[in-house]
Amino acid sequence: MKKKQILFASLGCLLALFLIFGSRLVKAAVQPLLLPASVSLNETPAAKQITLRKNDYVVFGAYQGEPILWQVLRMEDGNPLLWSSRILCFKAFDASGMDAVYHKGTDYTAQGSNSWVDSTLRQWLNSSEQSVPWTHCPPTEKNVLDGLNPYADEPGFLTGFSEAEQSLLAPRNGDLVFLLSQTELSKWVPAAKRTKKLTHTAGMKDRSSYLNLPMSFEWYWTASPAISNRTGVTAVTTSGSFYKDPAYDGHTGVCPAVLLQSRTVLAAGDGTEANPYQIGRVAK
Numbered sequence: 001m002k003k004k005q006i007l008f009a010s011l012g013c014l015l016a017l018f019l020i021f022g023s024r025l026v027k028a029a030v031q032p033l034l035l036p037a038s039v040s041l042n043e044t045p046a047a048k049q050i051t052l053r054k055n056d057y058v059v060f061g062a063y064q065g066e067p068i069l070w071q072v073l074r075m076e077d078g079n080p081l082l083w084s085s086r087i088l089c090f091k092a093f094d095a096s097g098m099d100a101v102y103h104k105g106t107d108y109t110a111q112g113s114n115s116w117v118d119s120t121l122r123q124w125l126n127s128s129e130q131s132v133p134w135t136h137c138p139p140t141e142k143n144v145l146d147g148l149n150p151y152a153d154e155p156g157f158l159t160g161f162s163e164a165e166q167s168l169l170a171p172r173n174g175d176l177v178f179l180l181s182q183t184e185l186s187k188w189v190p191a192a193k194r195t196k197k198l199t200h201t202a203g204m205k206d207r208s209s210y211l212n213l214p215m216s217f218e219w220y221w222t223a224s225p226a227i228s229n230r231t232g233v234t235a236v237t238t239s240g241s242f243y244k245d246p247a248y249d250g251h252t253g254v255c256p257a258v259l260l261q262s263r264t265v266l267a268a269g270d271g272t273e274a275n276p277y278q279i280g281r282v283a284k
Contacts, residue, residue, distance in 0.1 A: 047266040057276035061161040087253035094119040094247040097137030112247030114225035125177040127156025144250035165280035182224040191240035220253030
């Protein structure tokens with residue numbers, strides 16, 4: 001009992017220091033104690049052929065070494081659409097900066113573009129290369145809001161997927177990895193279920209001074225532009241509603257989706273959140 005009291009007292013002191021000073025130093029000490037651990041998996045579970053259904057949970061690929069937990073949101077022409085169950089990271093939708101093709105105008109130069117097709121986030125999500133071949137304005141510290149969470153030098157998102165896993169992906173509108181639109185989320189997901197928490201990695205890698213609490217929700221991007229200007233992107237808020245955010249904001253979350261080629265796959269697990277299906281990295 002005394003050990004628990006000491007632990008809670010210590011956490012209380014650290015939280016008090018954070019509230020007083022708001023420093024990254026205090027966050028670095030507190031954050032590892034608060035965030036949930038990674039998904040726990042068996043190393044080489046035996047696989048069986050299963051048919052994925054709506055609402056099944058699936059572990060597929062990894063980001064920064066943490067396995068990604070997805071949920072089957074729906075079927076598209078018989079193929080499972082997987083949506084990340086948590087926010088995987090904080091990243092700008094599109095970096096700011098001047099470019100003769102993609103960023104014509106002072107607004108784009110200052111805050112980036114709200115066009116998903118031309119966005120730096122789309123390029124990163126769909127890259128399997130160690131060095132992403134940016135077409136314009138890489139998301140450096142200089143090109144994101146307040147210098148938060150730049151990713152110009154980070155390997156592409158698909159480097160966290162094995163060749164076997166990548167072979168299971170089906171393209172959707174030219175993308176292997178994508179964000180859902182405001183229209184799709186409005187149609188398929190009630191507001192109360194749109195709210196998303198962070199993965200362990202997302203909270204630990206966040207370069208802001210904000211304390212990421214385990215029970216709190218965070219904003220994350222959709223693929224939809226905000227119609228009020230050329231730089232605003234529609235994001236999902238902490239209440240599950242929609243609001244605009246400037247494209248170069250590096251403290252907005254990324255909650256991607258993928259489409260599988262088939263609903264019948266080799267997998268281990270039972271498809272629940274506690275014991276999700278493991279696809280692509282299981283013994284056959």
